Amino acid sequence: MSENRTTDEGRRQFLGGTLALGGIAVAPGVFLVNVAGAKPADQPVTDKVRWGLLVDTTRCADGCDACVRACQEENGWGGPDSNEVKSSDEQKAQWIRKVHLRNKQTGSTHSLPLMCQHCEHPPCADVCPTGASFRRADGIVLVDKHTCIGCRYCMMACPYKARSFIHEELHGQKVNAPRGKGTVESCTFCVHRVDNDREPACVEACAAEGRRALIFGDMKDPDSEISQRLKRLGVRQLRADLGLNPGVHYEGV
Amino acid sequence: MARFSALTGRTAALAAVLALLSAPVLAGAPKPEIPRGKGDQCVEPTEVMRRHHMNFILHQRDETMHRGIRTKKHSLAECINCHVPKAEDPARQVHADSPKHFCSSCHTYTAVTIDCFGCHSDVPQETGVAKEDLVVPVHGSAPALDLEQEAARMVQAGGKAE
């Protein structure tokens, strides 16, 4: 009983503290606003945080593509009214895709979203001749389209097939996701949201579906939910053998 | 002595450029109709914006892209939000390919092609940023520009490019 009370009080204090900092809790433990990285608009990002994502594949449902649709809506690519009207389906941008894995021996299946893994040692940035592909201090890997020459080396270098090239003139881009002909693009971790203390669109959409298969946060903050969850058994990075130390982790595969 | 003549040269060049910028040298070509922005005052004095808006935007571009600095003052999205009116009917929305668009009005007149809108939105959109951040400090924190010095610098840069 007394133990329960302590836990409850601890939790209330934790929630209270979070709220005071500007977080919005929709349910205990479900945060729309991520307070860990609260940063004034005029301050640069630092390496004191490293943003990461955990995909809990045990909660990810086969057939659900809420994360993909949310990304399309947020960043203005793909979907039924894609602004890539001339490109073939293989050419069209794909920032995030649902992948289905099946173990041939046991027949067990997994469904999981795959996007840019935000590598600590990104090969895309290594091979980029202009420095357009780069990794921000806080671990988010981006393409600076102002300096991208569209050579697509980075697409060849990425082991996760995370990048797309825009083949045609686009119209109706989103203000937060500029994208255009002749440049390469990939998942930005919704950097415009992260810089404003919000979670990526896919993470929010997954929570709204009631699944919470996606956990986003600061992996350098030992108290963050993601840091706690990363310690669990069965959490791994895809192709960890490549030594790229991706920021995206998968649980249950 | 040498210094003196260099200075005179620079002043002369500056005067020439200023004359070029202000005099109707393109007599005959109709002056652009520049749509009025919202509010009374831009984020910098109008003369400064006329000549230096590209420098502000270029600087902000790198700051935002690489360092995640997202102040509103010199952000292209906020230029558009103030200077391009949002049409009720999307079919009547003015886009950058029209000389009625704020940016295009001048850029058509001066025959300077810009490629900002190959990627960026040319119409106002919600940025999803907290409202209080949108209050633009007029003549705020940025160090005041010495107009003459800046103009001279640009004359020199232009001279080299030619």
Ligand code: SF4
């Ligand atoms: S997943 Fe691919 S695009 Fe993303 S950082 Fe790694 S190499 Fe670059």
Ligand code: SF4
């Ligand atoms: S396509 Fe662009 S981002 Fe990719 S390697 Fe070439 S210049 Fe760099």
